[in-house]
Amino acid sequence: MFSLVQRIEREAELQGLAEELLREMPRGVWALRGPMGAGKTALCRAVCAALGVRDGVGSPSFGLIHEYRDRDGHPIYHLDWYRLDGEEAVRDLGVEELFDSGALCLVEWPERAEGLLPDRRLEIELRFEDEQPDRVVSAARIFTVYRL
8 A cells, every 4th residue: 555644845845746646646536635725736736747737727616627638638637626515516517427537636625525536546635734723833734645
């Protein structure tokens, strides 16, 4: 089983992490979990850069699903379930077809529809290093990754 814990202090360091994760699981579903501002979208940006995506990569919070193309024309789906309420709302987006497509699917806020996630996926948990209830003490993030 693949597992990794990595401390990231600057967004520029995400590129190496993205490349390592792509070597482990270049296609399929990646579930990105963590509080607001922990770096989920930043990691998606680094993954897309590593795959040669030329379009700007941002949070799909309002669009819900963004589709990008890698340097070879393969689709990458970036999904954000933050504003969705439950599995039915997520299912209505057609995510099961995306998951079955064999494309890389980067899912932010997967806990909104846990039951729709495939059993085989890459779980990525992001947290602030020194997080306290009322403030973030350190800008460093801890990335914990394991493969199901």
